[in-house]
Amino acid sequence: MAKRRWATATVAGAAAIAGTLMATPHAQAAPRNLKLVATKQSLLAKHYWYKQTYQGHPVLGGFYATHVDRRTGKTTVTDGRVKVSGLAHSNAAVGADRARSLAAARSHGRKNLRATLSVVPGSPARLAWEVLDDTGHGSVRTVVDADSGKVLSSKSMVKEIDGTGKVFSPNAVVTLQNESLTDNNNADSAVFGPAYKTVTLKNLDGTGYLRGPSAYNVSRKQVSSSSNSFLYNRSQDGFEQTMAYHAITSTQEYIQSLGFSDVNNEPQDYRTTGLTADNSNYDGPTDKITFGTGGVDDAEDAEVIWHEYGHAIQDAQVPGYGTTKESSAIGEGFGDYWAYTNSKPVSQDTATTPLACIGDWDATSYTSTTPHCLRRVDGTKHYPQDMAGEVHADGEIWSRALYDIHAALGRTESDTLILESQFSYAPNTTFAAAAQATVNAANSLYGAAAADSVRTAFVNRGIL
Ligand SMILES: [Zn+2]
Structure with a gap:
């Protein structure tokens, strides 16, 4: 552990070291404010490694070493000390x-x-x-x-590595443009062949499991691969585990590309086994997503994965988010919108599979009309008369407003301002308060014209 840290620091400070290597005639020439942390013997020299300190505390990244030639006694120095000044005090307010x-x-x-x-x-x-x-x-x-x-x-501190996975992206119905696909009791068949895509699984932690800085598989019977190769078909448990790792890691990468370093930036627990219902959930207190295996396995449809991750996003931004029907409806609407905007780069928006239709593959198990949709984000419901008191149904009012913002401002601006605004939601926010927060974020980030577009979207839904 300590070894790895030193190695990292040495690489980071390599440029500085090259310029400061020098010889001194005295073996005991180390300056003050250093703490000896290791002594090493090599064939030619003895090496003394120090940690830089300041007022008795170690300085992060600061190091120093002397190398004493065994034959000549000559000392060479590696100086990786860093500048420290203006430390206000040396006692911690946080224990x-x-x-x-x-x-x-x-x-x-x-x-x-x-x-x-x-x-x-x-x-x-x-x-x-x-x-x-x-x-x-x-x-x-x-x-x-x-x-x-x-x-x-x-x-x-583990060196992260990329692996390979086979997935649907976003799902088989969209990729194959085929609304008549059926689950067929989880069986694989030739018809699915062209729907499989081989993708890079980024930042695996090297344990051979599907674990990384953004997604962490806690499924029972979880798959592993010493070569980090996760090539399964839909009839195998490993397929959904791989799908979820990839969809979650991709959406967190997208969030970070928008400039956010603190929107659920953690290894999100997920499991794709253990729930046999045709449903999925995000559990706030344990911060875990569970994907059900009833009907089409939910984690075979990336749009369902992104919906659930939407809940994890909001819970990460606002602790305990969603304590009332309206705030929960916003959660469902945002989840659907998050599925929509993440699906956009990997989906064909066609008459057969309109992009606004969410969960096209998952929904083949429980809808009879085409296109099969869990829900849509381009509905015409209006607040308050269309509120039904059911959070998913009512969420369609919210998702339509976000859909209109997306249409007006484009994917990058709309997603950035929506994520930014959610940091200032109350856990029990109302449609009106959350809408106003969204307008405010648009105004601060992109100016009055953008804020007007956002306001219009909410006015059209009766929210503002
Ligand atoms: Zn939900």
């Missing part, structure tokens, strides 16, 4: 236990958490807890600001 629990909330395994009060270099420098979490599937290093409790960074 070690609090730092450990904040870090554990961001990493995954919550095992053997070690917290060290440290200095984040810079000007001004700041005090932070470096928490190392031996999660059981690789260490995670989280840095927590010791004054505010803000998580400054959280990084897996």
Whole structure:
């Protein structure tokens, strides 16, 4: 563990080291504010590795080493010290236990958490807890600001690798433009052949399981591959596990491409086994998504995966989000919209499979008319007269407003402002309050004309 950290620091500081290598005649020439952390013997020299300290605390990323030639006694120095100035004080407002629990909330395994009060270099420098979490599937290093409790960074110390997977993207009905496909009791057949796509599974943690910084498979009978190759067909349990890993990792990558580093940026637990109903759910208190296997397995349809991930997004942005019927309806509407906007780059928007139709494949099991849709995001329901008191049905009012915003401003701007606005929702927000938050975010990010477009979308639904 410590070894890996030093290696990382050395690479990061390589440019600086090259310029500061120097010889000194004295073996004991190390400057002050260093703490010896390792002594190594090699054939030619003895190597003393130090950690930089400041007011007694280790400085993150700061290192120093002396290499004493065994024959000549000549000392060579590797100086990776970093600038520290303006540290306001050296006592932490946030305690070690609090730092450990904040870090554990961001990493995954919550095992053997070690917290060290440290200095984040810079000007001004700041005090932070470096928490190392031996999660059981690789260490995670989280840095927590010791004054505010803000998580400054959280990084897996395991080298992440890419794997290969076979998936539907977004689902077989859309790809094959075939509304008459049926589940046929989960059987694979030749008709599905052209629907399979081989994709890169990004950032696997190297354990051979479907685990990474954005998605974490907790299914029973979970699949593994020493070569990180997950090539299953739809009749096999591994297929849905692979689908969910890929769809979740892709949407988190998209979120980060919009500039957000803190929208459910964590290994999202999911399972694709254990629920035999034709339903899926996101469970807030355990922060876990479960995909049912009734009818078409829900995780065979990426649009269903993205819908559920929409709930995880909102719960991550607003703790305990969705305590009332209206706020929950917004949750369902956003989930459908999130499926729509994520499906757009991988879907054909045709008369057979309109993009506004969500869950085309999943819905073949429980709808009789075509196109088969779980729900649509381009409906005409109006607030308040079309409110039925059922959150999924009422969510169609909300998703239509988001659909209109998307049409007016395009995918990038609309998704950015919608995600931004959700940070300021109350857990029990109303349609009107959430709509106003969305208008405000549009105004702040893109100006008055964009805000007008957003307002119009909500006015057209009777919400504003
Ligand atoms: Zn839902």
